Amino acid sequence: MLSTGLPQGAVPRLERPGPLRDRVYEALLELITTRALKPGQHLVESELAGHLGVSRQPVREALQRLSTEGWVDLRPAQGAFVHEPTEEEADQLLTVRTLLEAEAARLAAANAGAAAIGALEDLCAEGERAVAADDVDAAVATNARLHAKVMELAGNRVLAELAAQVDRRVRWYYTPVARQRGRQSWIEHRELIAAIAERDEQRATDVMRAHTEHTRKMYHDREK
Amino acid sequence: MLSTGLPQGAVPRLERPGPLRDRVYEALLELITTRALKPGQHLVESELAGHLGVSRQPVREALQRLSTEGWVDLRPAQGAFVHEPTEEEADQLLTVRTLLEAEAARLAAANAGAAAIGALEDLCAEGERAVAADDVDAAVATNARLHAKVMELAGNRVLAELAAQVDRRVRWYYTPVARQRGRQSWIEHRELIAAIAERDEQRATDVMRAHTEHTRKMYHDREK
């Protein structure tokens, strides 16, 4: 036990740079999700290393991790290539996402307390304001936070981890298409929160399923 | 087109050793799942490297991958430790597994053809024979193959990949306890196949959910 008697967060815990590989990982993920690195592009280790000012080793480890999470394909003796999303895969990801989010909503409805509901409503209001102000970026960001909060309320770390991965990839596939999906989405969010507040597991599940299925339909009805 | 006129599989396609990191990965995974490496144990890179007759690099990359898949915890500047399963985590994994398997069953019911049903029934018969012969290992192996087949019929690669990961971890947590869960399990399998054969999505989902929930209940009712 610490004898200093200092409150937990008093000392800023002096921020360490952290392992280099992690920072490289985040940098590359950023470059991929922002489309700075295009799907199918060949990622040359030495190039990236030079560009980031580090050695090849951390780059390799970052690529390794990106590979297991499905962001890049690691062809043996040939190197890393940015993963190319296909129609089929996008559809499958959306299916899985629906599944995970629906379960999260159910668990959230089972666990939620009054404070949690309040937090959800705050987020929802924030999102609605963003939509009203036509601030698309803020709306998207708030949307992510709302879903994350629901996931947190579900209290299942394994589920949360899987959902986080799937979610980020879904967003990658889908951002260029559906930035306009605003108003309807937040109406559905209200409904979801109501269901959670009433602790109606079945309804929460159904609402969330319908919600994510809508985004999926929209994905397929695009480019027309 | 090849002008040699050789039949497709005539040349054994000479099996390459494959990337060393992958073999190290598999070796370590084997050691972990068989409990040769105990939970919480500190994995020293140089030690493993020397023991496997390779350098530290492939070992590092294998550990990296094992970390993202939840088999080891990678504490910065301290090294890799075999992940320690907790009650809570096991429960959460089983929840997720139930979810994924149930969805797989539903999709399988939607897609299955006559040939597929036959394959499932063959596997089921094989499993029942193994149970009758008290061959626990064979029964467990066949069980895995049956579930894998259902997953394959679902035709969703993303789902399959996630389920495979979750499944292996579940099995790791749960094998020491439940090797005896034999007969009842295969009765349920029969039911599941029947539901899939009738293309009854709802029933397939329910049966599979009940099936995996049983194994979960059993997990909690152990050590008594």
Added chain:
DNA sequence: GCGCCGTAGACTGTAGGCGAAAGACAATGG
């Protein structure tokens, strides 16, 4: 005897280098 500090050991994190495989391209033969 108890607690703190300093030092030493061990292990990880990072860098650089060598051998080998895969792909590209030009030269050659039919």
Added chain:
DNA sequence: CCATTGTCTTTCGCCTACAGTCTACGGCGC
């Protein structure tokens, strides 16, 4: 003119070496 083959460059896979950091233990002061 096309197919084939040899060579050549690029890039990966792996190994070795060095620097930074954490842990453990022994000595010292109180």
